[in-house]
Amino acid sequence: MSLPQHDAIVMAAELLLQSRAIHGLLSRFQSRMKFCSVCGHTVESLVPPGDHRPRFVCTACSTVHYENPRIIAGCVPEWEGKILLCKRAIEPRRGFWTIPAGFMENGEAVQDAASREAVEEALANVEIGSLLSVVNVLRAHQVHMTFRARLLDTDFGVGEESLEVGLYDESEIPWADIAFLSVEFALRRYLEDRRSGVERLHFRDIDYQEGKVTLRDR
Amino acid sequence: MSLPQHDAIVMAAELLLQSRAIHGLLSRFQSRMKFCSVCGHTVESLVPPGDHRPRFVCTACSTVHYENPRIIAGCVPEWEGKILLCKRAIEPRRGFWTIPAGFMENGEAVQDAASREAVEEALANVEIGSLLSVVNVLRAHQVHMTFRARLLDTDFGVGEESLEVGLYDESEIPWADIAFLSVEFALRRYLEDRRSGVERLHFRDIDYQEGKVTLRDR
Numbered sequence: 001m002s003l004p005q006h007d008a009i010v011m012a013a014e015l016l017l018q019s020r021a022i023h024g025l026l027s028r029f030q031s032r033m034k035f036c037s038v039c040g041h042t043v044e045s046l047v048p049p050g051d052h053r054p055r056f057v058c059t060a061c062s063t064v065h066y067e068n069p070r071i072i073a074g075c076v077p078e079w080e081g082k083i084l085l086c087k088r089a090i091e092p093r094r095g096f097w098t099i100p101a102g103f104m105e106n107g108e109a110v111q112d113a114a115s116r117e118a119v120e121e122a123l124a125n126v127e128i129g130s131l132l133s134v135v136n137v138l139r140a141h142q143v144h145m146t147f148r149a150r151l152l153d154t155d156f157g158v159g160e161e162s163l164e165v166g167l168y169d170e171s172e173i174p175w176a177d178i179a180f181l182s183v184e185f186a187l188r189r190y191l192e193d194r195r196s197g198v199e200r201l202h203f204r205d206i207d208y209q210e211g212k213v214t215l216r217d218r
Numbered sequence: 219m220s221l222p223q224h225d226a227i228v229m230a231a232e233l234l235l236q237s238r239a240i241h242g243l244l245s246r247f248q249s250r251m252k253f254c255s256v257c258g259h260t261v262e263s264l265v266p267p268g269d270h271r272p273r274f275v276c277t278a279c280s281t282v283h284y285e286n287p288r289i290i291a292g293c294v295p296e297w298e299g300k301i302l303l304c305k306r307a308i309e310p311r312r313g314f315w316t317i318p319a320g321f322m323e324n325g326e327a328v329q330d331a332a333s334r335e336a337v338e339e340a341l342a343n344v345e346i347g348s349l350l351s352v353v354n355v356l357r358a359h360q361v362h363m364t365f366r367a368r369l370l371d372t373d374f375g376v377g378e379e380s381l382e383v384g385l386y387d388e389s390e391i392p393w394a395d396i397a398f399l400s401v402e403f404a405l406r407r408y409l410e411d412r413r414s415g416v417e418r419l420h421f422r423d424i425d426y427q428e429g430k431v432t433l434r435d436r
Contacts, residue, residue: 033255037274037283040253040260050378052338053323055257065255070286070323071361094333104287105271109354109423110361111436120270131352131419136327143328160268201349201419205327216330 031067038063056118069141075112075149076103076184076190078124083165083166083187084151084208086121088179089163096179099186100124101146110215126150130199132190135182138207146186147198165169181206244317249274249285256281257425286361291321291331292401293367295344300368301405304339306397307381314397318342319364319377340383341375344368348417350408353400356425364404366370366417384428399424399431 011086013193033056041060048055048064056065071173076099077084100121104113111128118124129148136143151167157167167176171193182204189202203218254261259278266282274283293303295319297309302316317381318339329346336342346380350423353419354361369385375412376383386392388409396402407420 021292035253035255035258037251037253037255037261040258042258043255066321067287067324071289103284105354106285106287106359108435110352111354113419131349134328134349136329138325138327143322148415189295203329212338216326 033065033067035064036061037065060186067098067141069143071110071113072101072105072142072144073110073117073147074099074133074144075114075118075126075128076186076188077118077122077124077149077151079151079154081165083124083173084118084122084124084156085166085168086159086162087164087172088161090161095163095177095181097174097177099102099146100126101144101183110145111147114145114149118149119160121159123155123159124157124165125152125155126155127152131201132184132193132199133186133204135185135203136205137182138205140200144180144182145183146187148190173174181215185191251283251285254279254281260308270314271410274430285359285363289322289328289331290319290355290360290362290365290400291322291328291365292317292404293314293332293336293344293357293365294350294404295336295342295367295369296382297369297372298383299369299389301391301408302336302340302374303386303391304380305382305383306380307378311397313381315363315392316397318344318363319401325429328363329365332363332367335398336367337377339379341377341379342383343369343370343373349419350411350417351355351400351404351420351422353398353403354423362398362400362404364400366408370373 010123018055033043035041036058041045041058041063043065044055045054046057047053048057084102087097088094100118102117104110115126115128118126129150131145133146134143135187139195156165173187175184185204205216206213231363251261253259253274257276257279259276261274261276261283262387263272265271266275270331304318305315316339318336320335322328333346344367347368349363350366351364352361374383391405395403396405402421409416423434425432
């Protein structure tokens with residue numbers, strides 16, 4: 001992994017700030033499964049025959065309840081060189097800035113999830129472009145998939161989950177107040193690629209071990 | 219969408235065959251949630267305040283149970299120009315051929331899920347390369363992410379979920395017996411890109427409406 005020096009300094013500060021935020025969030029990702037959603041009996045954590053990992057298995061009907069990572073789909077919408085950013089109105093990270101992004105829903109494509117989130121969070125009509133980044137957020141059991149996007153008009157607004165929405169020049173991006181490491185990663189790689197004129201796909205793992213955030217680029 | 223003619227003919231035949239297989243599988247993807255996994259009470263399907271979609275919500279503790287798409291991670295392992303394929307020992311599509319692929323697990327990266335599946339299904343050590351395809355399988359609530367991969371040695375074998383594992387030249391690939399449309403898509407795009415010497419990322423949606431499979435490339 002090689003990073004420009006200013007990037008490394010900003011990142012160190014970000015990591016310190018976000019370690020705290022992440023620590024508070026981790027409890028959300030611990031499974032709270034106690035009962036079988038099919039028959040209502042209690043579940044036990046055990047390794048089913050032929051499997052390699054403990055799963056919640058119903059003690060009555062034997063249903064195995066798998067838990068798998070969820071996809072967060074988002075995009076970096078651009079209009080005349082400026083980036084659309086939203087200030088979050090909801091936890092986690094209320095008051096911090098992000099790009100439109102959220103949980104992908106059943107029955108939709110990743111790209112459609114990304115453009116739907118732009119509508120919901122910023123009332124923004126976008127055309128989804130190339131895939132910009134895939135970030136494995138290991139402890140949160142999430143994969144953040146972010147696309148490049150073209151804002152189709154300037155009729156955007158403040159969606160229900162946002163406090164403020166605006167278009168920002170590269171020099172105006174509030175780096176110290178970006179809500180999530182995966183968003184910072186996507187934005188920085190977006191701007192770098194824009195400068196170099198090559199749309200690449202970037203991968204990163206974000207993990208949280210022994211009280212520290214660890215990053216791994218691939 | 220533009221496809222070479224032979225591709226279109228093979229695909230038409232495949233679609234007919236697979237429509238039947240998919241029809242039988244769809245019931246697996248209907249949610250069977252009746253009880254709250256947190257407190258054991260019954261759930262109701264309703265749109266929670268501030269939401270836009272019906273969710274299963276507990277009538278006692280008010281927990282909202284979200285259901286989201288799952289990621290199937292896989293790879294196309296190559297060794298001296300040949301592709302590693304596995305004949306499936308399990309349903310769905312037992313007896314048909316596939317690449318190593320399976321459900322991504324909590325706590326792992328997509329790339330690590332893809333290489334783990336190569337170990338489990340083919341006892342194969344691979345080095346994961348670039349992302350080859352992302353296929354939205356809409357009715358199955360799945361996203362199939364397939365990577366290019368280099369087989370690191372020929373010490374592969376037949377994993378528990380396989381009947382047979384082997385290395386196949388392009389001319390030997392059993393196109394009529396490939397297990398899934400997303401796998402056929404990944405293999406065809408892999409071979410095309412190998413011929414042209416450019417590693418691109420390919421997107422497709424696979425849906426099933428009114429008894430027919432529909433495809434959309436992006």
